[in-house]
Amino acid sequence: MLRDCALENQAFRELYRVWLDRGNGEAAAHRARGGRVVGCLGADVPEEYLLAGDLLPLRIAPDPRSDLAHADRYLEACFDPMVRSQFDRIVGPGEKPWDFLAVSNSTDVLVRTYLYLRELRRTEPEAPVPDTAFIDWLFTPSERFRRYNEARAAEFRKKAEEWAGRPITDADLREAVHVLNGERSAMGRIYALRQAEGPRVSGTEALVIAGAGFYMDRARHRDLVNALAAEAEAWPVLKGPRLYFSGTEQYDLTVYSYLEEAGAVIVGEDQDCGMRYYCRLTDPESPPEEAVVERYMRRIPSPKKATVTRRVEALVCEAQESRARGVAVCMDQFEEAASWDFPEEKRALEAEGIRAAEFCKLPYPAEKDETLRGRMAAFVEELKGGTADG
């Protein structure tokens, strides 16, 4: 639900333009200035190093129009449809807006994706797969794994230096951390406007604001978001039952629109195209590798990686802090891990008076599920509890 107040706002219009373009123009402009572009898969690529090397991180968004013919040659049926589409963009024909790839092990399917890309480079050198880095974080909180992760971070720094064609100094890194922390703080202002007693920014609008950052210069993103945050304080308050969203990354507006057009207001989320991606700053005072690792290990526990207990605790806490009346958990087809959490999450949320609904096995794009809009509307009606605005 993009309101006129957003569409008439200059900063929002610019973010929306970049978001719609998926960064193609931004990448071309960066290249024209002599810069290199790194296509990113996964929400845990430590972008600090890329920015420090003047490399533009560009999230590889799925393409809902793709027929997936190229991905189908390599991927088994149980790859989720969104990753299938991202893979298709990499291996399909045509000019690519990236020079290199970085893949983080944010979920199992991305680990396999990396292995397949590596094998493709080995067995089909003509395939359009550039030099690809893999970030093998260990997410279990422990000092031992932190040290392992610091070595991985240092490795990625070296790779970024190779791509940048120059050493990355600690000063470069501090500057990158400064930019990214500024951007995260700016996104925090938007989040505060969503979480307020009277939310001023819808979830759908927030998807555009957050998602634009995946495709553009981050300092400019920071500045645009800050400008927007100042103006959005005067946007009309949204009415409707407050909803927290959990689950699959949302690269387009369909699912959020279904929920918000039915009358809900999405006031928070833990999906990686939203606030989870921007939460937690990198400590500018700590040694660089230590600070980077700390940030990526300590965010909201991922629905894909964390244990059931950690997920339940995190989700209940997030939903309560958001004063959500309901939680919608969405998962794409073959995206299975979070389904193991849901029964526990539902019980825990309902014990706190928060309703929960699971929408699983969703196709990509979500419009392919002709019943989804109706099912989501029915859930929102439940949340309204018979009152006009919930």
Next chain:
Amino acid sequence: MAEERRAVKTLKAAQESGAYQKEWFRSLHDRVKAGEDFAYLNADVPMEIFRAMDVPFCVNQWWAAICSAKRMTPRYVNFLREAGYRDDLCSYCSAVLGESLDPEDAELGPWGGLPRPTMAVTRLTCDCQGKIFQLLARNYGAELFTMENTLPRTVPENWWDLATDRWEELYDADRLDLAVEELKDLISWLERKTGRVFDYDRLIQVMALINEQEGWYRRTRDLIAAAPMAPVTVVDTINATMQAQWQRGTEWAAGHARRMYEEIKALADAGHAAVPNEKYRLMWLGRGLWHDFAFYQNFEEKYGAAFVWSMYLAMGADAYIREGYERDPLRALAARYIGMEDFLHMPPWNSGWFVREAKNNRIDGVVYMAPANCMQAVEGSGFIVKALERAGIPVLLFRGDPVDDRKWNRENMTELVGRFIEERIIGGKEA
């Protein structure tokens, strides 16, 4: 749903292992009843530590196979559904989670059901594993221990040439270092939990017995590969190997592997052919079809097609033996367990090995059951098929489930494989 026709096993070793595991499971019940701690382990957990400390344990995938063979999987899936879980997830790994919800498990479960574990241990080799183990640990009141999983950054070719005695070259050194530290953590946890003391000398004995056992598998694999007519098929070797593999590190398992070799050698020496009209040698890729073992024998009479190869025996032959364990048994053990997933599920390690095995075993065609819903078992089937086909070996790839028979249709599958044999194998040779 498969009809009740049962696979015909001929090896005494297969019968022996079947009988042994039943007896072993009964004794496991006794030990748990007597108050001993009992660990439930995922298959990729280094069970050698538990063996060395004489902590009773049971392996998840072995138990899932037993439950499937006893046709219990649908019952357990029902319990999961009633508890609010989806019924189409992780069938191989989650059967026991369903069983943990069964109030009549002691009466209706296979062999008196699963004794109540006090410990649950898994590696985080897929997104779901830690979650499933945490849930089952909670249902049983067991304590959970998880071990991390790292990905190889360097991938030397032909892992099977390095795994036995050049394993330091096979892995990134820091992966091994980390795995050793995790083994030490596991040992400390077990010592604290059970009050037992870990003994390096005992682990060395266990490692020696495992090398001995797997050495017999190597001889057996090579014997079957070289025999003019296969003396046995996978119907005998899968169960006999898998059942004993989960007993590895015991005198019985090493002795059983030797007896199996001697029995098969005697058959080969006598010119015995498991399929007397053998014309075509088939390779089975993927997990065992636990709910319908008779399926493997459907093509013998009509086509003279014998399934002679599965990963179970061949992994024993190539993936487990670690020389030099006396110097540093924990590091040698780390060098065994951190690679298992990658040997099987990571191209090019798996594809290269399958091609090599297919050639050595004079395979005419490969029937490849890829997972229907398991990301852990996703292994680059496209790369594997391509590598085998490029080597001149036709492949039939289909999706299936090793334990959940709800979507299995033996008639359709028999027709599919029959057509593959006729068109790709027989047709290919005639062309």
